[in-house]
Amino acid sequence: MLRIYLVLSTLWLHIYAHNRHGFLARRQISANPVFLPRCKYDEHIIKNDENLQKQIDFANFVFTGKVTSDIRYHDNNTILFNVYVKRYFKNNGGLKDNQEVRVVKTLYEGEGVKCRQVLRSRYTAIFIGGKPQKLQEADVQLTISPVPVTLTNLDRVSTATKGK
Structure with a gap:
């Protein structure tokens, strides 16, 4: 019995201690989307002030808000959701403050x-x-992915909208 225990513990140490991020980590990543890395498609726009200024000049709406509904997926590779608007930085479409907007x-x-x-x-x-x-x-219609609310991002967006 002791021999079986030693063999199993040696196997366990070999699998887990030497290969912590090997096979099991890959299985976790494919099984659970929480372990996937965050999408960073528009990171170059958010970090560069000139690119952000171009996007804001091109946009009709710039606002902060909270997603209030479940995200609905469509066949044409789009998603639709509701956002409760807290504050508009730029509003060229006549939408009102403190309302829900379909995005x-x-x-x-x-x-x-x-x-x-x-x-x-x-x-x-x-x-x-x-x-x-x-x-x-x-x-x-969003032109870039939603920008996380941080003090730095809020300062960048407010200066880009006031700079116009």
């Missing part, structure tokens, strides 16, 4: 499969977008 976002290739999508219910972010062209059931 549509086009997914990037592999978003939600190869990397973890940031959007979820009750997620607070800065949304930058324009008027939708294809989907009439939405009020805003």
Whole structure:
């Protein structure tokens, strides 16, 4: 009995101690989307002030808000969700403060499969977008992924909208 215990403990040490991020970690990643890395498709826009300024100049709407509904996936690689608007930085479409807005976002290739999508219910972010062209059931079409709300990002967005 002691011999079986020693063999099993040696096997366990060999598998787990030497290969902590090997086979089991890959299985966890493929099984649970929480272990996927965060999608960083628009990171170069958020970190560069000139690129952010171009996106804000191009956009009709820049606002902070909270996702209030579940995310609905459509066949044409888009998602639709509701956002409760807290504050507008830029509003060229006549939308009102403190209201719910229907937002549509086009997914990037592999978003939600190869990397973890940031959007979820009750997620607070800065949304930058324009008027939708294809989907009439939405009020805003996002041009870039939602920007996380941090003091740095809020300062960048407010200076970019006031600088115009």
